[in-house]
Amino acid sequence: MFVRKRRRPVSEINVVPYIDVMLVLLIIFMVTAPLVTQGVKVDLPKADAQPLAEETKPPIIASVNASGEYFLNVGESQDSPLDPVDLATIVAAQLKLEPTTPVVVKGDGTVPYNNVVQLMVLLQRAGVPSVGLMTDSPEEKK
Structure with missing residues (x-):
């Protein structure tokens, strides 16, 4: 007579495949993180200033490079220069969505002061209540 033993179901989870997937995702994020950082290359002037509080919303950064071209950290074309009218329109639209968003001017240290002032005037006409520099x-070394 043949006695058949019943197998008991295995109630353990094999986590090795999940660890493999997590390691692959970690590597992907480590490789792509430096590529995600975008911006316009400007040499900022050096000054002792208080940083923005960390609990504030990410600011809208309006940049002017050494050639006097305007850039904005909002939208798809962050690396391409903007027309002053387009810059003002985009900032006004962003402020209608989030009125408490801080606005900061990032001006190259070698750009003429007039270009920074013109950018600040554009932002004022777009409805920005106050602008940070x-x-x-x-002491920061590059």
């Missing part, structure tokens, strides 16, 4: 700390 972005600087590097004096």
